[in-house]
Amino acid sequence: MSNAAANNGNQMQIVLLVLLVLFSPLAIDIYLPALPQMAESFSVKHALIQDTITWFLFAMGLGQLFAGPLADKLGRRTVALGGVSIYALSALLAWGAQTIEWMLLARLLQGLGACATSVAAFATVRDIFGPNKSGKVISYLNGAICFIPALAPILGSWLTQEFGWRTNFSFMVLFGVLVYLVLAVAMKETNPKPSCEPVFRASRYMAVLNTPSFLFHACLCMFSMAVILAYVTSAPVVLIEGLGLSMNNFTLWFGINAVVNIAACLSAPKFMDKYGTYNALVTGILILGIGGILMLFLAQYQTPLAFMLPIFLSSASFAFILGGAAGKALAPFGDKAGTAAALLGLFQMSGSGLVVALMQRLDMQPHVMIALQMFIVVPSVFILLSKTGRKWHATLA
Incomplete structure (x- = not known):
């Protein structure tokens, strides 16, 4: 009976974790169709x-360094509730913004709120499921996140056309308020040993950064995430400007890739259950390498499928790599799981963004740039196959 109660409790916590990880993709994807209206409303260039989006992502990456230690010191629940509060209030500020400066400030604050919810979620995963099962749960969470790019733009388009662009932000406010109420009632604190160290101490970060297994797996997450970012930033140039696709057709291909990503994120945990996270990582890296070869080979064919087929492979590999690597990156840490999750998020977001930004400045063709991003990950398979790599991957708390 107690086991059944524990399982039900864990299932409820997973539902709450899904809600927490939805905040960041929702804040980006829902209002993408409204960008032209917003530019006209504020009388600014589209680039501004x-x-x-840029300010939001910057705040999310930098905010990890603050949210992680706070999650270790104050608890996952406290940070989650605080993050949701900041998110909702900043969305309200964005809804009422009359100048672009106030909108940018609101988005900066919203990024801080979203990063707190993300850190709290992934640290809670480590608390509840431990180092061995956390990778599987992270894959499920990533599967939930992948629904947002497929569905949020559709909702945002309808809201914008029916009620104006500001309604997207009022929806974020409503979502934040509802989730806050659910968390306040149902979320339990999962960190049994809150940290007694000062919140912002360099040694906390260095203790994580000096761990080879963390650096290796965090870099795997970063470079595989860079592939996805390279695709997202290049797809409009290739599909719309290069191949002349309409916005509806572009959205269709974008949605198909989201479905592929969802299917991969849901199948990756089953693969890890049967074959282990080590084999999941090796498989994901090899699939990514095949995707890079296909990207270069198919570049001569000017069709959407020729561009998207390697992307489908990269989306599938991303689920296997992230599911296998993220859990192992957090594995050696107990009371520092929040700090580790924060640094992992910093690697994934700010690190991958920097990698893509540097690659874009080399003025390469999109196909070549994306393929190179894929190939950057491939040498890590040789590290995994080595004695040292196997040792790093086997590291547990």
């Missing part, structure tokens, strides 16, 4: 409106 795009900064509302």
Whole structure:
């Protein structure tokens, strides 16, 4: 009976974790169709409106360094509730913004709120499921996140056309309020040993960064995430400007890739259950390498499928790599799981963004750039196959 109660409790916690990880993709994807209206409303260039996304992502990456130690010190529940509060209030500020400066400030604050919910979620995964099962749960969470790019733009388009662009932010406010109420009632604190160290101490970060298994697996997450970012930033140039696809057709291909990603994120845990996270990582890296070869080979064919087929492979490999690597990156840490999760998020977001930004400045063709991003990950398979790599991957708390 107690086991059944524990299982039900864990299932409820997973539902709450899904809600927590939805905040960041929702804040980006829902208002993408409204960007032209927003530029017209604020009488600014489209590039300045795009900064509302850049500032949000910057705040999310930097905020990890603050949210992680706070999650270890104050608890996952406290940080989660605080993050949701900041998110909802900043969305309200964005809804009422009358100048682009206030909108950018609101998005900066919203990024901080979203990063707190993300850190709290992944640290809670480590608390509840431990180092061995956390990778599987992370894959499920990533599967839930993948629904947002497929569905949020559709909702945002309808809201924008029916009620105006500001309604997207009022929806974020409503979502934040509802989730806050659910968390306040149902979320339990999962960190049994809150940290007694000062919140912001360099040694906390260095203790994580000096762990080889963390650096290796965090870099795997970073470089595989860079492939996805390279695709997202290049797809409009290739599909719309290069191949002349309409916005509806572009959205269709974008949605198909989201479905592929969802299927991969849901199948990766089953693969890990049967074959282990080590084999999942090796498989994901090899699939990514095949995707890079296909990307270069198919570049001569000017069709959407020729571009998207390697992307489908990269989306599938991403689920296997992230599911296998993220859990192992957090594995050696107990009371520092929040700090480790924060640094992992910093690697994934700010690190991958930096990698893509540097690659884009080399002025390569999109196909070549994306293929190179894929190939960067491939040498890690040789590390995994080595004695040292196997030792790093086997590291547990």
